[in-house]
Amino acid sequence: MTLxxxxxxxxxxxPLWAEPNHPTDQSPxxxxxxxxxxxxxxxxxxxxDHQDSHENVEIHCLKCIALSAHEQGYELDIxxxxxxx
Numbered sequence: 465m466t467l468x469x470x471x472x473x474x475x476x477x478x479p480l481w482a483e484p485n486h487p488t489d490q491s492p493x494x495x496x497x498x499x500x501x502x503x504x505x506x507x508x509x510x511x512x513d514h515q516d517s518h519e520n521v522e523i524h525c526l527k528c529i530a531l532s533a534h535e536q537g538y539e540l541d542i543x544x545x546x547x548x549x
Contacts, residue, residue, distance in 0.1 A: 465500045465524065465528060465529075465532045466532070466536070467529070467532050467533060467536055467538070471520055472520045472521070472522055473518070473520060473521045473522070474522050474523075474524060474529050475511050475514065475515065475521060475522070475523045475524075476523075476524060476525065476526035476529045476530075477496075477498075477505040477506055477507050477508075477511065477523060477524070477525055477526065478505060478506045478525075478526060479498070479503050479504065479505045479506075479525045479526070479527060480495065480503070480504040480505060480506065481503065482526075482527075483506065486506065487506055487508075490506070490508040490510070491508045491509040491510045492508065492509050493506040493507055493508045493509070494506075494507055494512075495507070496523075498524050498525040498528055499522070499523075499524060500524050500525070500528040500532075501525060501527070501528050503525055503527075505525040507523055511523055
């Protein structure tokens with residue numbers, strides 16, 4: 465996957481292998497396949513709504529986004545998403 469942060473917003477989802485139970489800190493989730501690796505992931509209602517209401521939004525598993533960013537030379541900071549505004 466080639467990331468283009470200037471044109472696309474990437475939303476990361478938790479893979480089922482990392483969290484087999486519905487995440488308790490998210491809106492109701494459904495299970496979908498990551499379009500990059502085909503692994504199953506939890507996709508919340510809020511994430512689906514955001515993708516439906518905006519252009520150039522892609523949903524992938526967190527692992528695929530992280531691996532793609534690393535391969536393309538992006539430096540990723542570890543950040544608690546719950547603390548972001």
